[in-house]
Amino acid sequence: MKRLASVDTQAPKPGFWTRIAHPGLFLGWSGHLVIPLILLTAGLMAWGLYLAFLASPPDYQMGDTVRIMYVHVPTAWLSQFCYAVMFVSAIGTLVWRHPMADVSQKAAAPLGAVFTAIALYTGALWGRPTWGTFWEWDGRMTSTLVLLFIYLGIIALWRAFDDQLKAARFVSVVTLVGAINIPIIKFSVDWWQTLHQPASVFRLDGPTIAPEILLPLLVMSGAFSVLFLTLHLVRMRTEIVKRRIRTLELAAARAAGGAQ
Amino acid sequence: MIALGQHWEFIMAAYLGCFAVVGALIGWTVLDGWRARARAATLEAQREQQRAARS
Numbered sequence: 001m002k003r004l005a006s007v008d009t010q011a012p013k014p015g016f017w018t019r020i021a022h023p024g025l026f027l028g029w030s031g032h033l034v035i036p037l038i039l040l041t042a043g044l045m046a047w048g049l050y051l052a053f054l055a056s057p058p059d060y061q062m063g064d065t066v067r068i069m070y071v072h073v074p075t076a077w078l079s080q081f082c083y084a085v086m087f088v089s090a091i092g093t094l095v096w097r098h099p100m101a102d103v104s105q106k107a108a109a110p111l112g113a114v115f116t117a118i119a120l121y122t123g124a125l126w127g128r129p130t131w132g133t134f135w136e137w138d139g140r141m142t143s144t145l146v147l148l149f150i151y152l153g154i155i156a157l158w159r160a161f162d163d164q165l166k167a168a169r170f171v172s173v174v175t176l177v178g179a180i181n182i183p184i185i186k187f188s189v190d191w192w193q194t195l196h197q198p199a200s201v202f203r204l205d206g207p208t209i210a211p212e213i214l215l216p217l218l219v220m221s222g223a224f225s226v227l228f229l230t231l232h233l234v235r236m237r238t239e240i241v242k243r244r245i246r247t248l249e250l251a252a253a254r255a256a257g258g259a260q
Numbered sequence: 261m262i263a264l265g266q267h268w269e270f271i272m273a274a275y276l277g278c279f280a281v282v283g284a285l286i287g288w289t290v291l292d293g294w295r296a297r298a299r300a301a302t303l304e305a306q307r308e309q310q311r312a313a314r315s
Contacts, residue, residue: 064265068274075278114285118278125274129267227282231289238293241300248303255310 021099023240030233037230044223051216059213065129070216072122074224075115079147080182082112082228086154087179090172100236102168103243105175106158107235111228113151120144131195139188140196143181150178164243 019025052070059066086108092101123141124134135141154171161167189198209217264271 058265063267064263064271065267067264067271071274071278111285114281118281121277121281122274125270125277129270231285234289234293238289238296241293241296245296245300245303248300248307252303252306 023099027237027240030237041226041230044226048216048220048223051219056212056216062130065126068122068126070220072126073217074221076119077221078224078228079116079119082108083182086175090175093168093172103236103239107232107239109151109154111231116148116151136195138194139192140194143185143188147181
């Protein structure tokens, strides 16, 4: 009987989804991932930079300016991947009211804005020697600039609300509407006459890039992707702590009000 | 010294700009986390003190 009683009082072990959904449990398991992710980012970045500067040839047409592609393509890819993360998180907020979904959305927005800005900056620096201009109002560049403005608008919207749960629902709707820009960026080079080259890595018939140039491109893309995952995880952890601070401050204010 | 050809200044500007911004992003993320954890620890300690004072 004693044994049965002890079993009855034991709390059930949290399942996989509970461990992800519960902010306290998330802080516990995600803490073990930060250092391995930092080491993986540093290793991939060092290998990528070695390949980019020392172990890859100049392109037969672009010459050495092809090396700008090793930072431009990964950041351009992340500008869209980050939005995809926010899109899935927005669905999580609106459909399932997942407690971590709005934390994920809020943590991703500044990262997306920074990677989009870097993609535009490095693209302009590549465009000047290659096309003869820093900027052209063509489909790909204009839609990427619009993406940057969407990110900045979403960041401003998060800051406009004191109640972050209410903000999450507004931001989720804006994120879902703004997602229309992602296929426009992707297919702009096929739909309109543009200076920007069509897709050369993610193609149904495989990449059209020489292997000596494709390898540093993929390694740098991997390095920047793991960097994004690391920063996203750390920023999610910080956001959970900030929400705890908000709760503690409200409790302290209530206690101070009750004591008067 | 790595030879970067006639457009070396564009290549260097792209990499320096990119890694300066990424460095600032990492610094901001780390600093923000530290500040939040320190603030949370202070508030938790204050709450414990208030509880101890009440009991």
